[in-house]
Amino acid sequence: MxxxxxxxxxxxxxxxxxxxxxxxxxxxxxxxxxxxxxxxxxxxxxxxxxxxxxxxxxxxxxxxxxxxxxxxxxxxxxxxxxxxxxxxxxxxxxxxxxxxxxxxxxxxxxxxxxxxxxxxxxxxxxxxxxxxxxxxxxxxxxxxxxxxxxxxxxxxxxxxxxxxxxxxxxxxxxxxxxxxxxxxxxxxxxxxxxxxxxxxxxxxxxxxLVGLQQEADRVYVDPSLIEFAVNLAHASREPARVGLTDLARYVQFGASPRSSISLVLAGRALAYLRGREYVVPDDLTDLALDVLRHRLVLSYEALSDEVTPDLILAKIMANLSIPEPAGRGR
CATH class of the missing domain: 3.40.50.300 (P-loop containing nucleotide triphosphate hydrolases)
Structure with missing residues (x-):
């Protein structure tokens, strides 16, 4: 913005x-x-x-x-x-x-x-x-x-x-x-x-500001978007789940369950900042790298091949099915 x-x-x-x-x-x-x-x-x-x-x-x-x-x-x-x-x-x-x-x-x-x-x-x-x-x-x-x-x-x-x-x-x-x-x-x-x-x-x-936080808490999150956040975190731990078997050797530890929570909470706040009462997929995908990049622990092989967390996450999101925008009819 x-x-x-x-x-x-x-x-x-x-x-x-x-x-x-x-x-x-x-x-x-x-x-x-x-x-x-x-x-x-x-x-x-x-x-x-x-x-x-x-x-x-x-x-x-x-x-x-x-x-x-x-x-x-x-x-x-x-x-x-x-x-x-x-x-x-x-x-x-x-x-x-x-x-x-x-x-x-x-x-x-x-x-x-x-x-x-x-x-x-x-x-x-x-x-x-x-x-x-x-x-x-x-x-x-x-x-x-x-x-x-x-x-x-x-x-x-x-x-x-x-x-x-x-x-x-x-x-x-x-x-x-x-x-x-x-x-x-x-x-x-x-x-x-x-x-x-x-x-x-x-x-x-x-x-x-505390009152604004409470208003942001009331932003609607569709279950399909929660499922997307969870699938993204799981795919960072097991890239083979989304057909990226070649990335498995680069990931020593994937994102923790706290990353799924953080992505949904941050997406809800971003939707509120953008003037909506519901979360759309763009709210999550825009924040995905910021929320997950520091939670990946890469192997020495990734360092030698100059593979970064952002590159891995970008490939995972490209292979994940992104849900359709939801919430307008709520």
Whole structure:
């Protein structure tokens, strides 16, 4: 979807948020759309892209437009879990331990270069991403609602980085790969850098966003579309199910059942963003790569043959029967 500088009079609140963010972000329409989908579907996003593509600015601008709190954590090798979730601090005047909450207690958390921290720090996010709460000592503390984790990783560096554990990666609803802007977009980026930064106005508040999430929950999903999501996940584990026996040697582990859930939830949110009360096949196929690419564990043979998860998923979807659009007659 192409977001221009001025929203139409008929634009809804979530569309107005996107138009407001576009005051500072040039291009990156896919990233912004996926961020809003994740917010509506209560998911988290892993973003892969080279430095300087406005990943941090996009999340910060989105937080300002929804009136939510925003925290950024720069992941480094010397980080410890307490730096993320918080810890107990001894208070000498009272002789008691007091809980000091970490930066995860926010609406939008940016985990910058998450693969630069060791596994124990990455795993500190597991509970909060899945359960929306943090356990410090014997006490459990819920994080604010809404809550979104956006993590970034740099694809071009190999020194001083740690691969994300599979359990950690699976907690992300989507992995979005972003590239360089076009020549025209980059010209506008430089042009805007010469002028004072635009001020992002608050369009909605977190309470309104929760209401929008509940409206997105009421979007109708036809059982045939659920079956398509399940068949896609199963085919990623057993490509022979769709006649792609030659791909089996490239896939060590396929997508987990969480991928089927995430695809349907994200598709429902995207349908709501596009102004529909029902999901159509395009809502699922448009998001399929983002939802499944990071859940595939490929073999060394795939690496040597330069076979990517996107290539495997594209071939699987080409061999899957896509259901007819449903829901209009509901």
């Amino acid at each position: 192409n977001w221009t500088d001025a929203p139409p009079a008929s634009a809804g609140p979530i569309e107005k948020v996107l138009y407001e963010v576009k005051k500072t972000i040039v291009g990156q329409d896919v990233l912004l759309e996926r961020l809003v989908v994740a917010l509506l579907a209560r998911g988290h996003i892993l973003v892969e892209g080279v430095p300087g593509l406005a990943k941090t600015l996009a999340v910060k601008s989105l937080a300002q437009a929804i009136g939510g709190d925003f925290h950024r954590v720069q992941f480094t090798p010397d980080l410890v879990p307490a730096d993320i979730v918080g810890t107990r601090v001894y208070h000498q005047p009272t002789g008691e331990f007091q809980v000091q909450l970490g930066p995860v207690f926010t609406n939008l958390l940016l985990a910058d270069e998450i693969n630069r921290a060791p596994a124990k720090v990455q795993s500190a996010l597991l509970e909060v991403m899945q359960e929306r709460q943090v356990t410090i000592g014997r006490e459990t503390h819920p994080v604010p609602n809404p809550f979104l984790v956006m993590a970034t990783q740099n694809p071009i560096e190999n020194e001083g980085v740690y691969p994300l554990p599979e359990a950690q990666v699976d907690r992300f609803m989507m992995k979005v790969v972003i590239g360089y802007p076009s020549v025209t977009e980059e010209f506008v980026v430089v042009e805007r850098a010469l002028a004072p930064a635009a001020v992002i106005q608050r369009i909605i508040d977190p309470h309104t």
